[in-house]
Amino acid sequence: MLHFGYFLVPNAADPLLDTALEAERRGLDYIAVQDHPYQRRYVDTWVLMSMILATTTRIHVFPDVANLPLRPPAVMAKAAASLDVLSGGRFELGLGAGGFWDAIAAWGGPRRTPADSLAALGEAIAVTRAIWSGERNLRYDGKHYRLAGAIPGPVPVHPIGIWLGVYGPRALRLTAREADGWVPSFRGDLQHLIDMSRRLDDEAMAAGRNPSDIRRIVNVGGDITDGRSEGPFRGPTSQWVDEVTDLALLQGFDTFVLWAEAPGQLARFAEEIVPAVRERVDAERSAH
Numbered sequence: 001m002l003h004f005g006y007f008l009v010p011n012a013a014d015p016l017l018d019t020a021l022e023a024e025r026r027g028l029d030y031i032a033v034q035d036h037p038y039q040r041r042y043v044d045t046w047v048l049m050s051m052i053l054a055t056t057t058r059i060h061v062f063p064d065v066a067n068l069p070l071r072p073p074a075v076m077a078k079a080a081a082s083l084d085v086l087s088g089g090r091f092e093l094g095l096g097a098g099g100f101w102d103a104i105a106a107w108g109g110p111r112r113t114p115a116d117s118l119a120a121l122g123e124a125i126a127v128t129r130a131i132w133s134g135e136r137n138l139r140y141d142g143k144h145y146r147l148a149g150a151i152p153g154p155v156p157v158h159p160i161g162i163w164l165g166v167y168g169p170r171a172l173r174l175t176a177r178e179a180d181g182w183v184p185s186f187r188g189d190l191q192h193l194i195d196m197s198r199r200l201d202d203e204a205m206a207a208g209r210n211p212s213d214i215r216r217i218v219n220v221g222g223d224i225t226d227g228r229s230e231g232p233f234r235g236p237t238s239q240w241v242d243e244v245t246d247l248a249l250l251q252g253f254d255t256f257v258l259w260a261e262a263p264g265q266l267a268r269f270a271e272e273i274v275p276a277v278r279e280r281v282d283a284e285r286s287a288h
Contacts, residue, residue, distance in 0.1 A: 002248060002281060004274045005030025006266055007064060007219050007259035010042040019266070020052045024059040026270035031056075032064035032094070032219065032257045035071075038103035046071075046079060053087040061087075064219065064257070065096035065165035065183060069109040069117070073124035073145055074152075077131035081156045089158035093128070094183050094217075096165045097121040118171055120144040125162055125178050132156055163217055172196060176203035181215030185259070186222070190232040190243070193218065197251045217255040218247065224260065224268045237268070241276045248281050 006023045008031055010016060020031050031052055035045040049061045061083075066076060076093075084091040097117040098104060105111045112120060123142040130138045130147060134155040140147040163181035166172065175182050182200055186193055201211040222233030222240075229235035233243060247253040256277075258269045 001254065002278060003029040003255040004269070005032055005255065005257040006269075007032045007034070007221075007257050008048075009034060009261060010045055010048050012041060012043045016043070016048060017051060017055050020056060020059070022266060023270075024056045026267065027274070028270055029060060030092075030255065030257060031059055031061045033061070035063045035065065035067045035096075036100070036103075037067060037070050038100070038107050049091075050083060053083055053090060058090075060090045060092060062092035062094045062163065065094035065163070067098065067104070068095055068121060068124055069098040069104045069112065070107060073127040074131055074147060074150060077128040078152065080128075080160060081132055081152075081154055084156040084158060084160055085154050089156075091156075092161045092163060092181075094163045094165055095121065095124065095128075097171065114168075116144070118166075118168075118174060121164070121166075121171075122174055122178065128162065132160065161215065163215065167196065169199065172200050173203045173207075176200055176209065176214065177207045179214065181217055183217040183219065185219040186233060188221075188231065193247075194251055197253070201252075212252060215255065216251070216253040217257065218253050219257045219259045220244075221259040223262065224265055224273070237272045237276070240273045241280060244273065244277045245280045245284070248277070249284055 005028050008019060010033055023031055033045045033049055036042060045063055052061050080091060080093050098112060101111045123145045127140055127145050127147060130140060131152040136151050138147045138150040138152060161180040163183045164175045164179045165183045166175060184193060204211040204214055220233055224240060225235055229239050244256055
């Protein structure tokens, strides 16, 4: 099934809850919230997600992606499970290995090498799944994280997906082995996104997994216009429909999260692009 969402930048001065309610009212499936605690203009992502889930009734929410170096995974896993319980199963967990290391270190977080940040991400997945298991006396002895007889709870009310926002070859290998989904951001180079998706397919098969078992969620940064094309995802509705449809049918992406803050973009995405893509994809799949 195809899903669609909106990427919410947590600017404290913006009408954040109103925007979330608009996304739900317009039929979108997800609100994704970026997580940069060191940004002075931003409200805290986890507090905002709690407020969104309390204010809405249907739409699902996930951090896009959670800042692991500043959020210990065991406590974050408990927060995720709590949000899932309180919302009736409307929470997913996007995780990132970290970046902006000067800002992270300024807030007391670790400054990790690429190898260490990837190792910590792998450990965090194991710790998170242990916390969600409901088993007692949990023990884990990693280089970066430990559990020493932890007694977790509550248990999530639905199987929360762990979606990794990663890019490099080793990180894609980790995603293929351990994650439920992959959540990259389109950064202007469509072919690079496609190449990474194909690498993920190869790594999944090498790990003995069906590539289709790994969800593909993409943050689509762009601009819906009435003029001519200015590149991928910068052009009229017809171009957007073609490009989203191709990513769904040819590359296996199942969730498209709009990252466009200009006025009217959310409405145009929900009203002009989402229904057209659903119709096109359904027709193509029915024909085969």
